[in-house]
Amino acid sequence: MKTAQIKQWTSEFGRAYTDRNVLSPDELDALYLKNYDVSRRKLNERFLAKISAQARILEVGCNIGNQLLLLEHMGFGNLHGIEIQPYALEQARTRLKNAKLTEASAFKIPYPDEYFDLVFTSGVLIHIAPDDLALALAEIVRCSSSYIWGLEYFSPEAEEVTYRGHERLLWKMDYAQKYLEQYPELELIGSEKLHYLQDTNVDCMFLLKKRRGKPILG
Secondary structure, three states: OOOHHHHHHOOHHHHHHHHHOOOOHHHHHHHHHHHHOOOHHHHHHHHOOOOOOOOEEEEEOOOOOHHHHHHHHOOOOEEEEEEOOHHHHHHHHHHOOOOEEEEOOOOOOOOOOOOEEEEEEEOOHHHOOHHHHHHHHHHHHHOEEEEEEEEEEOOOOOEEOOEOOEOOOOEEOOHHHHHHHHOOOEEEEEEEEEEOOOOOOEEEEEEEEEOOOOOOOO
Protein backbone atom coordinates (compact mmCIF):
# COMPACT_ATOMS: atom_id res chain seq x y z
CA MET A 1 0.00 0.00 0.00
CA LYS A 2 1.68 3.20 -1.22
CA THR A 3 -0.19 6.26 0.01
CA ALA A 4 0.46 9.89 -0.88
CA GLN A 5 1.91 10.32 2.61
CA ILE A 6 4.33 7.41 2.21
CA LYS A 7 5.50 8.83 -1.12
CA GLN A 8 6.27 12.14 0.57
CA TRP A 9 8.04 10.62 3.57
CA THR A 10 10.24 8.43 1.37
CA SER A 11 11.26 11.42 -0.77
CA GLU A 12 13.87 14.12 -0.13
CA PHE A 13 11.28 15.76 2.13
CA GLY A 14 11.45 12.75 4.46
CA ARG A 15 15.22 12.59 4.27
CA ALA A 16 15.43 16.24 5.36
CA TYR A 17 13.17 15.41 8.33
CA THR A 18 15.53 12.60 9.33
CA ASP A 19 18.60 14.82 9.12
CA ARG A 20 16.91 17.44 11.33
CA ASN A 21 16.01 14.95 14.03
CA VAL A 22 19.11 12.94 14.91
CA LEU A 23 19.07 13.08 18.72
CA SER A 24 21.03 11.32 21.43
CA PRO A 25 19.05 10.17 24.50
CA ASP A 26 20.21 13.26 26.39
CA GLU A 27 19.23 15.55 23.51
CA LEU A 28 15.84 13.84 23.28
CA ASP A 29 15.27 14.44 26.98
CA ALA A 30 16.30 18.08 26.59
CA LEU A 31 13.80 18.55 23.75
CA TYR A 32 10.98 17.11 25.85
CA LEU A 33 11.94 19.28 28.80
CA LYS A 34 11.84 22.33 26.53
CA ASN A 35 8.47 21.35 25.07
CA TYR A 36 6.64 20.00 28.14
CA ASP A 37 8.89 20.45 31.20
CA VAL A 38 9.22 16.68 31.55
CA SER A 39 11.85 14.42 29.98
CA ARG A 40 11.03 11.53 27.67
CA ARG A 41 12.89 9.23 30.05
CA LYS A 42 10.61 10.28 32.91
CA LEU A 43 7.52 9.69 30.77
CA ASN A 44 8.84 6.27 29.77
CA GLU A 45 9.42 5.40 33.42
CA ARG A 46 5.85 6.36 34.29
CA PHE A 47 4.21 4.38 31.53
CA LEU A 48 6.54 1.37 31.38
CA ALA A 49 7.13 0.92 35.11
CA LYS A 50 5.52 -2.53 35.13
CA ILE A 51 6.89 -3.71 31.78
CA SER A 52 9.72 -6.23 31.93
CA ALA A 53 13.10 -5.23 30.51
CA GLN A 54 12.92 -8.50 28.55
CA ALA A 55 9.59 -7.60 26.89
CA ARG A 56 9.59 -7.90 23.11
CA ILE A 57 8.92 -4.33 21.90
CA LEU A 58 8.20 -3.00 18.41
CA GLU A 59 8.28 0.64 17.34
CA VAL A 60 6.19 1.34 14.24
CA GLY A 61 7.87 4.17 12.34
CA CYS A 62 11.19 4.20 14.18
CA ASN A 63 12.90 6.61 11.72
CA ILE A 64 16.45 7.30 12.95
CA GLY A 65 15.91 5.28 16.15
CA ASN A 66 15.78 8.06 18.77
CA GLN A 67 13.08 6.39 20.87
CA LEU A 68 14.56 2.90 20.59
CA LEU A 69 17.99 4.19 21.55
CA LEU A 70 16.56 5.72 24.73
CA LEU A 71 14.77 2.48 25.58
CA GLU A 72 18.04 0.64 25.04
CA HIS A 73 19.78 3.03 27.43
CA MET A 74 17.00 2.37 29.95
CA GLY A 75 17.76 -1.35 29.90
CA PHE A 76 15.20 -2.75 27.45
CA GLY A 77 16.98 -5.40 25.43
CA ASN A 78 14.52 -6.97 22.98
CA LEU A 79 13.84 -4.08 20.63
CA HIS A 80 12.50 -4.08 17.08
CA GLY A 81 11.57 -1.32 14.66
CA ILE A 82 9.96 -0.89 11.26
CA GLU A 83 10.44 2.15 9.04
CA ILE A 84 9.33 3.08 5.51
CA GLN A 85 12.27 5.36 4.68
CA PRO A 86 15.41 3.46 3.59
CA TYR A 87 17.70 6.40 4.39
CA ALA A 88 16.43 6.67 7.97
CA LEU A 89 16.65 2.92 8.41
CA GLU A 90 20.26 2.88 7.24
CA GLN A 91 21.14 5.54 9.81
CA ALA A 92 19.21 3.76 12.56
CA ARG A 93 21.16 0.56 11.96
CA THR A 94 24.42 2.36 12.66
CA ARG A 95 23.07 3.59 16.01
CA LEU A 96 21.23 0.47 17.21
CA LYS A 97 23.53 -2.52 16.97
CA ASN A 98 21.28 -4.88 18.95
CA ALA A 99 17.82 -3.94 17.66
CA LYS A 100 16.18 -5.75 14.75
CA LEU A 101 15.16 -3.14 12.16
CA THR A 102 13.07 -3.84 9.06
CA GLU A 103 11.82 -1.78 6.12
CA ALA A 104 8.03 -1.94 6.33
CA SER A 105 4.96 0.21 6.93
CA ALA A 106 2.20 0.28 9.53
CA PHE A 107 -0.17 -1.06 6.87
CA LYS A 108 1.64 -4.40 6.66
CA ILE A 109 3.71 -5.24 9.72
CA PRO A 110 5.83 -8.29 8.77
CA TYR A 111 5.36 -10.25 12.01
CA PRO A 112 2.89 -12.91 13.19
CA ASP A 113 -0.19 -12.22 15.29
CA GLU A 114 0.60 -11.28 18.91
CA TYR A 115 4.34 -11.55 18.31
CA PHE A 116 5.19 -8.54 20.48
CA ASP A 117 4.46 -7.82 24.12
CA LEU A 118 4.22 -4.10 23.38
CA VAL A 119 3.87 -2.13 20.15
CA PHE A 120 4.24 1.64 20.10
CA THR A 121 4.26 4.76 17.95
CA SER A 122 5.67 8.19 18.65
CA GLY A 123 4.47 10.94 16.31
CA VAL A 124 3.59 8.48 13.53
CA LEU A 125 -0.19 8.04 13.55
CA ILE A 126 -0.49 11.80 13.04
CA HIS A 127 0.99 11.39 9.55
CA ILE A 128 -1.51 8.72 8.43
CA ALA A 129 -4.57 10.00 6.56
CA PRO A 130 -7.81 9.46 8.51
CA ASP A 131 -9.21 7.21 5.76
CA ASP A 132 -6.20 4.90 6.14
CA LEU A 133 -5.91 5.00 9.93
CA ALA A 134 -8.13 1.98 10.65
CA LEU A 135 -5.79 -0.33 8.73
CA ALA A 136 -2.73 0.90 10.64
CA LEU A 137 -4.48 0.46 13.98
CA ALA A 138 -5.60 -3.03 12.93
CA GLU A 139 -2.02 -4.08 12.20
CA ILE A 140 -0.70 -2.63 15.45
CA VAL A 141 -3.39 -4.38 17.49
CA ARG A 142 -2.92 -7.63 15.56
CA CYS A 143 0.77 -8.03 16.33
CA SER A 144 0.58 -7.03 20.02
CA SER A 145 -0.17 -9.72 22.58
CA SER A 146 -0.68 -7.29 25.45
CA TYR A 147 0.14 -3.57 25.26
CA ILE A 148 -0.13 -0.65 22.83
CA TRP A 149 1.66 2.56 23.74
CA GLY A 150 1.57 5.90 21.95
CA LEU A 151 2.52 9.54 21.97
CA GLU A 152 0.65 11.59 19.36
CA TYR A 153 -0.68 15.11 18.81
CA PHE A 154 -4.03 15.48 20.56
CA SER A 155 -7.31 17.15 19.71
CA PRO A 156 -10.81 16.19 20.93
CA GLU A 157 -11.97 16.25 17.31
CA ALA A 158 -10.05 15.21 14.19
CA GLU A 159 -8.28 18.21 12.70
CA GLU A 160 -5.90 18.57 9.77
CA VAL A 161 -2.84 20.78 10.33
CA THR A 162 -0.63 22.30 7.64
CA TYR A 163 2.87 20.86 8.03
CA ARG A 164 5.82 22.84 6.67
CA GLY A 165 3.60 24.32 3.97
CA HIS A 166 2.13 20.96 2.95
CA GLU A 167 -1.45 19.73 3.15
CA ARG A 168 -2.51 16.13 3.82
CA LEU A 169 0.56 15.33 5.90
CA LEU A 170 -0.51 15.85 9.50
CA TRP A 171 -3.66 15.33 11.56
CA LYS A 172 -4.35 15.54 15.27
CA MET A 173 -7.14 13.75 17.12
CA ASP A 174 -7.80 11.56 20.16
CA TYR A 175 -5.83 8.52 19.00
CA ALA A 176 -6.39 6.51 22.18
CA GLN A 177 -10.12 6.90 21.66
CA LYS A 178 -9.76 5.78 18.03
CA TYR A 179 -8.21 2.52 19.26
CA LEU A 180 -10.98 2.04 21.83
CA GLU A 181 -13.75 2.70 19.30
CA GLN A 182 -12.29 0.20 16.86
CA TYR A 183 -11.34 -2.45 19.44
CA PRO A 184 -13.63 -2.83 22.49
CA GLU A 185 -11.29 -5.53 23.81
CA LEU A 186 -8.76 -2.80 24.62
CA GLU A 187 -8.76 -0.90 27.89
CA LEU A 188 -7.04 2.41 28.62
CA ILE A 189 -4.75 1.93 31.61
CA GLY A 190 -2.78 5.17 31.41
CA SER A 191 -3.05 8.57 29.73
CA GLU A 192 -1.36 11.93 30.18
CA LYS A 193 -1.96 15.19 28.33
CA LEU A 194 1.28 17.06 27.61
CA HIS A 195 0.79 20.79 27.11
CA TYR A 196 3.44 22.67 25.14
CA LEU A 197 5.11 25.48 27.02
CA GLN A 198 5.50 27.77 23.98
CA ASP A 199 2.01 27.47 22.43
CA THR A 200 -1.46 25.98 22.90
CA ASN A 201 -0.76 22.59 21.31
CA VAL A 202 -1.27 19.41 23.31
CA ASP A 203 0.16 15.92 22.91
CA CYS A 204 -1.12 12.78 24.60
CA MET A 205 0.79 9.74 25.83
CA PHE A 206 -1.40 6.69 26.39
CA LEU A 207 -1.09 3.01 27.27
CA LEU A 208 -3.69 0.46 26.22
CA LYS A 209 -3.93 -3.19 27.17
CA LYS A 210 -5.77 -6.11 25.64
CA ARG A 211 -8.20 -7.37 28.27
CA ARG A 212 -7.13 -10.94 27.58
CA GLY A 213 -3.48 -9.97 27.17
CA LYS A 214 -0.80 -11.80 29.07
CA PRO A 215 1.00 -9.95 31.90
CA ILE A 216 4.64 -9.05 31.27
CA LEU A 217 5.49 -7.50 34.60
CA GLY A 218 9.07 -6.93 35.63
